[in-house]
Amino acid sequence: EMQQYENKEQVILKLMTSVLEKWHLQPQDINDEFSEKTFAIYLKYVDGSKRFLLADEVAQLEEFKFHLDDEIQDGRFDFFNLSRDLLIKAQERAEKMTHDILSAPLNLSDVEYVELDGEKREFSESEEELYEYWRRWLEHEVLQRYYTRVKKQEKRIENEEDFEPRPLDSLQMEAQTKVVEVFDKWFNRLEKRDRMDFLSTYLNVIANVYDPHTNFFEPKDKENFDISMSGKLEGIGARLRTDGEETTVVSIVPGSPSWKQGD
Numbered sequence: 001e002m003q004q005y006e007n008k009e010q011v012i013l014k015l016m017t018s019v020l021e022k023w024h025l026q027p028q029d030i031n032d033e034f035s036e037k038t039f040a041i042y043l044k045y046v047d048g049s050k051r052f053l054l055a056d057e058v059a060q061l062e063e064f065k066f067h068l069d070d071e072i073q074d075g076r077f078d079f080f081n082l083s084r085d086l087l088i089k090a091q092e093r094a095e096k097m098t099h100d101i102l103s104a105p106l107n108l109s110d111v112e113y114v115e116l117d118g119e120k121r122e123f124s125e126s127e128e129e130l131y132e133y134w135r136r137w138l139e140h141e142v143l144q145r146y147y148t149r150v151k152k153q154e155k156r157i158e159n160e161e162d163f164e165p166r167p168l169d170s171l172q173m174e175a176q177t178k179v180v181e182v183f184d185k186w187f188n189r190l191e192k193r194d195r196m197d198f199l200s201t202y203l204n205v206i207a208n209v210y211d212p213h214t215n216f217f218e219p220k221d222k223e224n225f226d227i228s229m230s231g232k233l234e235g236i237g238a239r240l241r242t243d244g245e246e247t248t249v250v251s252i253v254p255g256s257p258s259w260k261q262g263d
Helices: 002-023 032-047 055-062 068-074 078-102 127-159 168-191 195-210 219-230 257-261
Strands: 238-243 246-252
Touching (some): 032 078, 068 078, 078 168, 078 195
């Protein structure tokens, strides 16, 4: 099955690079410099915030730093396969950390600092260090929402004579519950990504080395792009929104099959 995947992917990669080489206004030599740029952009793409991968996992990927040009020319996917495996495991690890951290009321009274800019942080050296980062980040997320709720309540106390304020610990738990919901949905979206989604990221990075406005679209993304550019929707004519496990019809396009059907 993996061989079947890679045979198809080799064709896509060869076709994309040959088109870029022949038709791009700024053709690039696929050499070690190209490889280094691809590696740097890819790492920023997949974990620019340094929230998932550990330093030793990044070191495994760095072994390919100057060999991606060879892989691209030979149609090999050793780097891509390794990176995908590491990212999936890292996301599962982060999800478990999130559940552990948010399973009990957080202590928001300590004065602590968390650096949210990945450019200003290094990759964590251990799972313990990564856990500590996630704890502080999640507390920051809860604290933001808690602060908003407290300020809103203070305003109501000031302006509404009959308003009965809620206990602060209740507002905090409400904020924490909201963070649990937000992160559950995020991890759920990450888990739904298939191999082609990961491959699209990798191929997009290769295209971005040529310039930031050159992109690879897998078929479903190309269809969405065409719709957004033309304003015309082929298909049933319904705009959908996915929220967790549920998909809702948001609007119907006038004149479309859904519109004519009438429900």
